[in-house]
């Protein structure tokens with residue numbers, strides 16, 4: 535791509551182009567600002583030396599290049615060698631008709647206002663959630679009145695008019711459902727950090743899925759039975775898995791297969807610039823054989839109110855992402871038609887947590 539391409543130059547998202555050996559070919563102006571370096575200085579340098587991504591992406595990256603499919607990584611810490619690493623979402627795509635060139639787009643979560651780590655953001659996020667919660671509560675009461683009145687009215691109506699009152703009732707229910715989901719966000723407290731048996735979590739979610747929204751699906755277990763306990767909050771993790779199973783079930787046409795896979799990856803960690811970082815060795819993959827993520831929302835599915843479904847509110851994955859990030863974990867997604875993989879990486883319960891828990895029981 536030539537540097538005088540106006541689209542490349544005006545893109546507000548930092549973007550980099552690398553060659554088949556992962557050496558930097560080009561930076562757009564936003565990337566020059568983000569990395570505080572010019573294309574001239576960066577050209578030919580290995581990207582992994584200049585953009586330190588604290589997520590073990592090697593395998594997924596290689597697959598993306600080999601299969602020509604895009605790769606999305608959520609909430610990875612990206613270091614540029616100067617200053618503290620920044621939490622970012624990465625969108626990586628193979629360049630069509632090229633010799634293994636890959637395009638990187640790096641959008642900072644801080645800009646999107648989702649970084650709930652620093653104090654200022656935390657309190658403003660809290661007050662936004664508090665506001666939404668209050669509104670949700672206030673709207674639910676009159677809405678119940680409206681629904682009730684419509685139902686009363688409907689008793690003496692002709693068939694034609696009945697359709698209108700039914701519409702009122704139905705739409706009001708939909709709003710109530712949305713409000714309940716908003717309230718759920720506000721109700722989330724910080725997760726307990728207790729030892730959690732991941733397989734219990736998965737079984738609970740699996741059973742309730744099969745009884746309800748996932749009755750048309752086959753859910754296959756592919757568990758590593760020796761998996762040690764995770765550090766976390768059972769109820770919140772059940773919610774995460776339920777949301778993922780629900781999405782997979784809704785994406786499937788009539789029937790489909792979901793595979794839940796667990797395994798241990800002992801060196802998987804979120805590295806920080808100082809060389810430290812928390813180990814996230816417990817891996818859970820929810821794999822479905824549905825149509826895959828709709829292309830137009832692929833990069834934004836973890837943001838609130840982004841939905842590819844007619845009646846979706848788009849809060850499911852936002853909640854998942856919040857819970858996993860509160861757990862200090864990571865979520866990523868890899869999707870092509872016929873195979874969509876949501877991967878959760880979680881910390882292991884430490885000796886201290888296990889001892890503390892056993893002491894209190």
Ligand SMILES: Nc1ncnc2c1ncn2[C@@H]1O[C@H](COP(=O)(O)OP(=O)(O)OP(=O)(O)O)[C@@H](O)[C@H]1O
Pocket residue numbers: 715777781782785822824825826827828835840841842843845846847848849850851852874
């Ligand atoms: N396994 C999947 N396969 C295909 N598309 C998916 C999958 N999971 C999520 N998506 C897409 O991502 C979108 C966002 O999902 P999310 O759970 O955040 O919202 P939603 O399911 O639309 O609404 P809600 O969960 O609030 O009812 C979905 O609408 C769907 O288009």
Ligand SMILES: [Mg+2]
Pocket residue numbers: 777780781846849850851
């Ligand atoms: Mg959903």
